[in-house]
Amino acid sequence: MKTVKTNPSVVKKKKKGFWYVFKKNLPLTIMAAPGLIVMILFRYLPMSGLLLAFKRFSVRGGIFGSEWIGFKNFDFLFKTTDAWIITRNTLMYNGLFILLDLVMAVAMAIGLNELLKKRRAKIYQTIFMAPYFLSWVVVSFMAFSLFSVDDGLFNHLLAYFGFEGVNWYADPGKWPFILTFFQIWKTIGYSTVMYLSSLTGIPNDYYEAAVIDGATKWQQIKNITLPCLKSMMIVLTILAIGKIFYADFGLFFQLPRDSGPLYDVTQVIDTYVYRALKETGNVGMASAASLYQSVVGFVLVVGTNLVVRKIDPDSALF
Amino acid sequence: MKLRTKRLLSIGLAAAMTAGMLAGCGKKAGSDNSSSNEDGITTLTWYMSINPVAADTDKVIEKLNEYTRDKIGVEIDYNVIANPDYKEKMPNLINAGEYFDICFTANWTTDYLQFVGKDAFMDITELLPEYAKDTYDFIPQEVWDTVKVDGEIYGVPSYKEMGWQGGIVYNSDLAEEYGIDMSQVATLDDYTKVLEVVAEKSKAAGQDVIGVSGLVNAWPMAAPYESLTGNSTLPAVAAVPEYDNFKDMAGQTVFNQYASEEYMNYCKIAYSWNKAGYLGGDPVNYDSDTANRDNDFNNGKLFSYFIKNAPGNVEMMSNSSGHGVGFVSLMDPLFETTSVLSGGILAISSASEHTEKALEFINLLNTDEYVGTLIRHGIEGEHYTAVGDDQVDRTMGGTLNPADNGYDYTYGWQFGTPFNQKWDISYPDNIEELFQEYNDSAIISQNNGFSFDMTPVETQVAALTNVIAEYGPSLETGSVNPEEYIPAFLNDLDANGAQDLIDEVTAQVEEFQASK
Numbered sequence: 001m002k003t004v005k006t007n008p009s010v011v012k013k014k015k016k017g018f019w020y021v022f023k024k025n026l027p028l029t030i031m032a033a034p035g036l037i038v039m040i041l042f043r044y045l046p047m048s049g050l051l052l053a054f055k056r057f058s059v060r061g062g063i064f065g066s067e068w069i070g071f072k073n074f075d076f077l078f079k080t081t082d083a084w085i086i087t088r089n090t091l092m093y094n095g096l097f098i099l100l101d102l103v104m105a106v107a108m109a110i111g112l113n114e115l116l117k118k119r120r121a122k123i124y125q126t127i128f129m130a131p132y133f134l135s136w137v138v139v140s141f142m143a144f145s146l147f148s149v150d151d152g153l154f155n156h157l158l159a160y161f162g163f164e165g166v167n168w169y170a171d172p173g174k175w176p177f178i179l180t181f182f183q184i185w186k187t188i189g190y191s192t193v194m195y196l197s198s199l200t201g202i203p204n205d206y207y208e209a210a211v212i213d214g215a216t217k218w219q220q221i222k223n224i225t226l227p228c229l230k231s232m233m234i235v236l237t238i239l240a241i242g243k244i245f246y247a248d249f250g251l252f253f254q255l256p257r258d259s260g261p262l263y264d265v266t267q268v269i270d271t272y273v274y275r276a277l278k279e280t281g282n283v284g285m286a287s288a289a290s291l292y293q294s295v296v297g298f299v300l301v302v303g304t305n306l307v308v309r310k311i312d313p314d315s316a317l318f
Numbered sequence: 319m320k321l322r323t324k325r326l327l328s329i330g331l332a333a334a335m336t337a338g339m340l341a342g343c344g345k346k347a348g349s350d351n352s353s354s355n356e357d358g359i360t361t362l363t364w365y366m367s368i369n370p371v372a373a374d375t376d377k378v379i380e381k382l383n384e385y386t387r388d389k390i391g392v393e394i395d396y397n398v399i400a401n402p403d404y405k406e407k408m409p410n411l412i413n414a415g416e417y418f419d420i421c422f423t424a425n426w427t428t429d430y431l432q433f434v435g436k437d438a439f440m441d442i443t444e445l446l447p448e449y450a451k452d453t454y455d456f457i458p459q460e461v462w463d464t465v466k467v468d469g470e471i472y473g474v475p476s477y478k479e480m481g482w483q484g485g486i487v488y489n490s491d492l493a494e495e496y497g498i499d500m501s502q503v504a505t506l507d508d509y510t511k512v513l514e515v516v517a518e519k520s521k522a523a524g525q526d527v528i529g530v531s532g533l534v535n536a537w538p539m540a541a542p543y544e545s546l547t548g549n550s551t552l553p554a555v556a557a558v559p560e561y562d563n564f565k566d567m568a569g570q571t572v573f574n575q576y577a578s579e580e581y582m583n584y585c586k587i588a589y590s591w592n593k594a595g596y597l598g599g600d601p602v603n604y605d606s607d608t609a610n611r612d613n614d615f616n617n618g619k620l621f622s623y624f625i626k627n628a629p630g631n632v633e634m635m636s637n638s639s640g641h642g643v644g645f646v647s648l649m650d651p652l653f654e655t656t657s658v659l660s661g662g663i664l665a666i667s668s669a670s671e672h673t674e675k676a677l678e679f680i681n682l683l684n685t686d687e688y689v690g691t692l693i694r695h696g697i698e699g700e701h702y703t704a705v706g707d708d709q710v711d712r713t714m715g716g717t718l719n720p721a722d723n724g725y726d727y728t729y730g731w732q733f734g735t736p737f738n739q740k741w742d743i744s745y746p747d748n749i750e751e752l753f754q755e756y757n758d759s760a761i762i763s764q765n766n767g768f769s770f771d772m773t774p775v776e777t778q779v780a781a782l783t784n785v786i787a788e789y790g791p792s793l794e795t796g797s798v799n800p801e802e803y804i805p806a807f808l809n810d811l812d813a814n815g816a817q818d819l820i821d822e823v824t825a826q827v828e829e830f831q832a833s834k
Contacts, residue, residue: 056773059412060437060668072777080781081813150599169603170797257603261798263788275787276780280772281432283413285780 053287066284073288076276082267090268093176093252094244097183101191102237104184109195110225114217125196128189136250139182143255147178170261179266183251191236198232199225234308234315242301245269245293269293359387360675363395365411365421367404367428368732374724378696385688390678401427412438412667419670420680422732423473425659430465430473431548431769439472439665440673446471449674450681457684457735463767464658473665474680477735479628480757481653482660484539486530487635488622489615490642492516503646506540506587513596516621528614529596532624533588533795534605539624540587541580544654544763546572546823547770551786552779553577553816554823558652560761572824574816577808585804588796601795616640629752630745634728637744651760655768662732683734690739696725702742709747710740768830775822778815785810 022029048063053073055066077083108128115121131139146153147168155165168174206224215223247268256266273289301317309316372378379396386392397418399407408421408428413436423430423439433439446454454462457477465475486509493500496519503509513529520527538545541563543555553574557564563580567573575581591597598604598620604611614620616639625631627645635643664683666676682689695702695710701723702710712718712726720726729736729745741749772779789807792798 057413058437059415059433062415075777076780079777079815080784081810082781082784144603148600148603167797169600170792257606258787259602260788260790260792263784267784267788272784275784278783280776280779281409281429282776282780285776 049287050291052284053291055284057283069284073282073284074292076285077269077273077289077292080272082263082272085264086267086269086272089252089265090245090247090270093179093183093268094240094247096180097187098237098240098244100180100184101187101240102233104188105191106195106226106229106233108188108192109199109229110221112192112196113199113225125189125193128192130189131186132190134186136248136254139186139250140254140257143178143182144257169257169259172262172265175256175262175265179251179255182255183248186251194236195229195232198229202228231315235317238301238304238308238317241304242297244300245296247271249274359391359393360672361393361395362419362672362676362679363417364397364679365404365408365418366396366398366732367401367408367422368398368727368730369401371398371400372696372725372727374696374701377700378692378725381697382689382692385692386679386682389686390675390682392675392679394679404428409433412436415669417669418667419672419676420664420666422662423665424662425548425656430659430663430665431467431772433665434467434472435771435773437668440668440670441470441472442474442666442673442677443469443471445673445677446474449677450474450684453681453684453735456738460653460762460766461658464655465663466767467769473663474677474684474734475658476662476664476731476733477684477737478661478731479651479753481651481657481760481762482626483628483647483651483756484536484542484624484649485627485645485647486622487625487627487632487643487645489618489620489639490644492527492618492621492641493644494642496520500644500646505648506536506584510587510591513591513594513621517594517596520621525619527618528598528604528620529591530622530624531597531601531605531611531620533597533601534791535626536588536624537581537584537794539626539648540584541575541578542649542652543575544652544765545656546765546768546827547772547779547819548656548659550656551790552782552819553786553811554820556763556765556827558761558763561649561652571827572820574808574811574820576804576811582800582804585793585796585800588794589798589800590796592796597796602791602797605795629756630729630749633746634744651756652763653760654763654766664734680734685738687738687740690734690736693733694727694730694736694739695742696723701725704740705743708740709743711743765827765830768827770823770826775815775819778818781814782811782816782819785814 051063052066054068054070055063055073056069058066061067112121112125115124134142144152147155149155149165149167149169152168154168158165166174168178202225206228207220210220210224247270249270252266252268253271253274256262259266269289273286277286305317375396375398379394383393386394404422405427411418412421412428412433421428423433425431430439453474457475458480461475461477461480462471465471465473486503488500490500496515498512498515500512503512509530516527516529538550542558542561543564544558545552545555547554553576554572555575556572557567564573564575564578566579567577588597592601611620611623615623618641627647632643632645664680666673666680670676683693684690691710695712698704698710701718702712703714705711712720712723712728727733728742737750737753746752785807789803789810793800793803793807
């Protein structure tokens with residue numbers, strides 16, 4: 001971010017002391033204080049817990065007194081035949097979600113924005129937004145009422161049309177689509193609102209000028225709307241990429257109802273860690289897993305930002 | 319003016335919010351819960367897991383405190399949490415170093431072995447005979463052996479039925495209606511014929527009664543083995559000679575039960591049942607919803623299900639289900655290390671400052687009839703009426719609906735042994751004899767008292783747990799074809815270090831046997 005331009009005459013004067021700067025920015029500092037305090041308390045202080053990833057945890061020893069064991073806690077993530085599956089699933093699903101979410105949310109935002117009847121647009125927006133507030137557990141039961149083998153809506157429909165029922169929870173082939181559908185269905189409303197809000201920020205003059213020049217609707221979207229949304233798109237995507245190694249536990253655990261035959265397509269890093277550690281409850285291994293996720297996420301955010309900066313320095317996040 | 323009020327309001331609000339956030343971080347200043355007060359009364363902090371949390375808990379604890387104050391100079395600071403929450407909260411409280419004196423532990427909640435491994439519990443081996451002598455003498459040595467870790471005792475187990483006995487509970491009214499003779503059933507193979515009849519007759523009568531449920535628990539009942547790791551699903555078990563099974567594993571101290579012929583046979587039976595429609599279409603999901611299952615069982619829509627039985631259980635179930643209930647045993651009771659761990663244990667914190675007093679209190683829970691009855695059935699005249707000298711009536715002669723009873727934990731084994739207390743009249747009069755009979759018939763496993771130290775193979779266990787979760791439930795409920803899936807299952811187990819686990823368990827068991 002660029003620093004706020006100050007009066008050049010002030011800059012030329014000899015450097016002011018800490019207290020001068022502090023006093024001058026006091027109102028701003030106070031405004032930032034609650035957020036900063038919370039961030040230090042809940043984001044930075046707990047980081048000492050990262051030490052546990054390299055220790056064998058004992059209650060008596062606590063975080064600092066427990067015995068060091070090096071990288072042994074990380075082994076369980078890699079010494080499994082599932083290592084490839086969980087990495088592939090986590091990255092591919094999240095990559096797909098990011099892409100679809102971006103394309104569909106932008107399309108829907110533009111569509112809603114073009115609706116002339118604003119009241120109706122608001123109603124649609126609320127309908128799209130509603131699933132975002134449902135818990136995955138609730139969604140999983142809704143899905144169960146569709147997919148249940150003996151009582152599900154789909155199997156009843158299939159039977160009605162004379163087809164044989166499908167054992168949905170034992171058929172891995174269908175789940176990449178089911179998972180993607182529910183994920184997009186659930187999150188699309190929220191992302192749409194983000195884009196809608198930045199759409200309303202585009203000055204009307206641009207469109208008026210374009211109309212005078214005889215631009216079609218498509219040309220307006222291509223040459224005005226999309227370029228104006230670009231920075232929003234980049235920011236949201238970089239943030240999403242930072243989370244690419246965190247899978248939505250609710251989606252991958254609750255929705256398939258923890259069904260074993262589906263593991264090949266539903267096993268992601270979060271569900272793997274949960275299943276692996278619910279028996280042993282090993283705090284060190286859990287810390288190791290989340291440290292690993294954070295480090296990968298951090299590297300990806302910095303990396304993406306670097307790429308963005310190379311292409312278009314103005315759009316980079318930092 | 320208006321603006322000013324607004325500004326003041328917003329500043330005030332911001333201040334309040336900040337203060338609120340900071341308040342959450344400070345340590346609780348007030349109650350220093352570990353101290354004894356002036357008159358020599360010690361306050362013990364007790365974390366207990368029980369379902370549900372009774373409405374009149376505070377009243378009962380007040381009564382309890384009146385008694386224990388005089389008797390042993392102890393007051394209880396009682397923190398009771400419902401089972402599902404306790405399971406999530408207590409491990410966090412312990413890991414966070416929260417002070418407590420006594421806590422409930424088992425292998426299904428706040429795992430005993432795991433927290434012993436983390437030094438969370440106090441070694442009470444030496445103190446037991448001194449401060450809880452009655453309890454120490456009352457509970458058989460075999461039961462004490464099961465809670466030993468490296469020869470030391472870290473908690474007082476609930477002594478009730480010894481071991482577990484797998485079998486099938488069934489609706490005996492329906493069985494009679496369909497003309498089924500359940501005494502002919504001794505194995506799962508025999509049961510196939512019963513299920514056939516149930517399906518046929520119920521269809522003829524226009525109802526589609528589900529034959530059997532609970533197959534997720536059924537495999538170890540079909541071919542009982544000793545779970546050496548404390549977890550019956552991990553592939554490292556030992557055969558129990560008395561059952562005369564696992565012939566193909568002869569000569570191996572520790573083996574992978576999933577590679578046995580028994581497992582293949584069991585899965586084939588389950589698969590055939592599922593294909594024939596005896597399991598209600600979707601056994602995995604049906605089994606996981608036990609409330610729905612109980613409902614179906616009570617309404618006659620489900621004929622039977624697999625359970626681990628305990629004495630008096632069938633009588634209790636016929637009372638609650640509204641129809642006759644019978645039980646077919648598939649095996650003699652098996653007593654092994656995990657049987658006690660899967661019950662309940664009261665452990666004392668390694669940070670406790672009142673170990674002796676805590677032990678004296680646990681001793682009262684196990685041996686004092688007044689305390690035992692109070693903590694289970696509540697206050698006389700309010701939650702029960704006395705019947706004779708040894709029984710209580712929780713309906714108070716039919717005037718109190720059990721659902722409205724403010725404090726009633728039936729036989730409440732989670733509080734300690736149910737033997738030294740009054741039983742509810744819904745149990746048979748000779749309930750303690752029934753327990754005795756059951757315990758006498760129990761087979762004590764060869765490696766009773768062995769507790770596995772998982773540390774060297776934690777990585778493998780983590781990977782194996784995932785493999786088992788992937789294949790186990792679908793195979794064991796007959797949802798997939800065993801001929802196809804078992805080889806894949808075994809392959810994945812091998813690839814994820816099943817042999818390392820077996821080797822480690824073998825080494826530890828041999829060491830244990832040598833030291834006996």
